Amino acid sequence: MNSIKDTEVKEEIKEELSTETKESSSTTIRLLLVEDSPQHQQLIQDALMRSTLMKMNITTAGSGEEGLELLEKNQYDVILLNYSLPHMNGLEFLWNMRKRELNIPTIMITGHGNEQVAVQAMKMGISDYVNKDGDYLNKLDMIIQRALERHELKRQQEELRQRTAYINVRLQQEKRKLENIISAIGAGLIIVDRNYRITWSNRTMEEWFKTDSDIKGMPCYVLFKRGSSNCDKCMMRATFETGVIQRVRHSLINHDGERKHYQLTTTPLMDVNGDIVQVLCLVQDITQQVSMQLKVIQTGKLAAIGELASGLAHQLNNPLVGVLNYVQLLQRRISKDDPNRELLDTVERGALQCRDIVKNLLNFSRPHHFNFELLDLQVVIDNTLVLIENTLKVENIKIIRDPSQPLPPIEGNMTQIQQVFLNLMMNSRHAMPGGGEIRISADTVHDPDDHQDYVVVKFADSGHGIPKSIIDKIFDPFFTTKDKEYGTGLGLSIAHGIIKAHNGKIKVESEEGKGATFMIYFPIAHSKDGF
Ligand SMILES: Nc1ncnc2c1ncn2[C@@H]1O[C@H](COP(=O)(O)OP(=O)(O)OP(=O)(O)O)[C@@H](O)[C@H]1O
Ligand SMILES: [Mg+2]
Known part of the structure; x- marks a missing residue:
């Protein structure tokens, strides 16, 4: 320069x-x-x-x-x-x-x-x-x-x-250039004096940390921690005392109610005698990086649970088959009037239920092992509603089906897609404890972004909606706002995994207090024979 x-x-x-x-x-x-x-x-x-x-x-x-x-x-x-x-x-x-x-x-x-x-x-x-x-x-x-x-x-x-005037003009130009560079670096910068008061800040900092009063003159602990005195492990003090660059991570809820993660790096600023008179603090927004790291960790956890579930399912499968075989053998040996017959039927129902659970566990853990076939999504919706309609009716939840043209086929696995639809409707149910409605519609759309044709299925409920502050997290594994007995936070992340395995996508639109709409896009199958 x-x-x-x-x-x-x-x-x-x-x-x-x-x-x-x-x-x-x-x-x-x-x-x-x-x-x-x-x-x-x-x-x-x-x-x-x-x-x-x-x-x-x-x-x-x-x-x-x-x-x-x-x-x-x-x-x-x-x-x-x-x-x-x-x-x-x-x-x-x-x-x-x-x-x-x-x-x-x-x-x-x-x-x-x-x-x-x-x-x-x-x-x-x-x-x-x-x-x-x-x-x-x-x-x-x-x-x-x-x-x-x-x-x-x-x-x-x-x-x-004349030369001084020229130099002053050049200095002003250089100053403006520097200011532009400083505000365009995409990071916040502040300078703090020995009283921990902010003496200077760049534009990015003012945009990120909107406060009622001016940032300049504010103590750094008020800005970062809303505290009334120095932080316990104050990095500014450490830099003033040791002259060594300090680096810490810090998170806070910003003025929009979002949790933000920052990396702060402090550097000493010295006067001509070499005394540290101020500290420069570089503030980098690492929110995305942190949430990526969390996702990686959580995806890893999900994979581990999947492994565990599939191992368990395999081990349970053999003894279960044995139980079912022997129950059915006994059923054949005992006459229909025998008083023990009813007991045996109950055991058989229980064992069949266990077999379904094991099958589901295997499905969850290895979604890609499923066979795909050409499907009409209206049929998949119908089949799903048969399973859940009664439960919803009891809870005063009305299902409204928007009429639609016949849909082109998509390629997918019926059980898996049913699983997705069930998860979405169960979430809607939990969002409407006093009753409400779920509107279901299906249509074809062309996405100009990837030039693909999709069948899109929409589930729009009239529930309490999703706050802006959490909408980015709802697909994260284990993210839940529900009590332990009601939610594990896996429903949407499993749905997301299944849709991805179908080369589809899932989107959500919601406003707090105004319901939520989930849209699931499945690529239209390019089959020569059709159905
Ligand atoms: N239709 C909806 N209306 C309002 N909030 C929703 C809706 N769907 C999802 N959410 C929010 O997203 C969170 C995550 O949903 P997800 O299905 O992944 O987990 P869960 O329902 O909490 O638990 P699980 O599905 O494992 O039982 C929910 O806890 C809820 O806060
Ligand atoms: Mg759920």
Whole structure:
């Protein structure tokens, strides 16, 4: 990055200027003498040629007009100007010089009693004036030298002013560039002083941590912990005391009610003596990273549970088959009127129930082992409703089926998809403890994002809805808002897994207090034979 050190540049300029002055002092001074009296011309020339202070090259002009003409053609270092000239007096000459933007040090020679003229001439920018008294010729070279030095000093000052103005503009540009970079880095930045007060923050920080009062001036522990004093393991204090960079993770609920995770990194900022006077804190939003990590952990847990379930199911399967076989053998041996027959039938029902549970466990743990067939989703919905309709009716939940055109087939596993629909309807049921309705519709859609045609099935309930703060988490394994006896938090994550195995997708729309709608998309099967 281009950065200009102000003091360094000023030093450089000073050096440059002083060399220029040294050079000019050793060269011949080009002087223009505007004087109408030849006698005075001669006297002045003689006096200046005798000077030991400087070497001079003198050109004379007998009138103001001639002087201006010479100025147009030649370069002069200094002008010696008599005030009393015919046609054009000294002031008019000065005015003409100004009009032509000629900036040459000029010394005016005035007669006795002309001080007022001299004051006016000074206002017009002459370097000095001299009265034609007895001794003036001997002082002339010194006056010229002084005028030259003053003029040079003025020139240097002006140059310095211009360069400083230029440097200031560049500094402002650099500052703006830096500010833009700082606000575009996608991370928060704050600077904290020794009293833990925030002395500066970037725009990102102000957007992330919206507060009623200004962040600047606020103690860092109020901003991050809403505390009233320093945190127990204060990373700012550690950085002030040790000068070592500190890194911690911190989570908080933001102004929208969402939990956010941040990584804070503190770096010491030192003054010219090497003392730590402030601490810079970099604030990175790692919420997505943390939730990904959690997902990975939870998916791992789910996989482990799946393994366990499938192992258990396999081990239970063999003895169960034995129990069923023997029960059925006994049923054949015992007559229908035998009082023990009813007991045996109950055992058989129990064993059959266990066999279904084992089968389901195996299905859950290995969804990809299922056979896929062409399915009409209306039929799958019908079959699912047969299983759950009664339960819903008892709880005052009405099912409304929106009419639809015949649907194209999809490729899938009936039991698995039923499982998904059941999970969704069970969730709706729990969201409507006082009753309500579930509206079911099915249609075809084209998704322009992946250019696929889908059959979409919608389940819209009139329940309590899903708060914005948790809607991103409901598909996470084990995420539940229900008591332990009602929910394990696996329903939607299993549904999600099954839909993924069908190359489909699931979406949710909900507003707290206004129900929830789940949409499940299944790719339309491209079968040559159809049904
Ligand atoms: N229709 C819905 N209305 C309101 N909230 C819902 C709805 N469906 C899901 N949720 C929310 O999503 C959470 C997760 O749902 P999920 O089905 O994964 O688990 P669960 O129902 O809590 O437990 P499980 O399904 O394992 O018995 C629920 O606890 C609930 O907070
Ligand atoms: Mg559920």
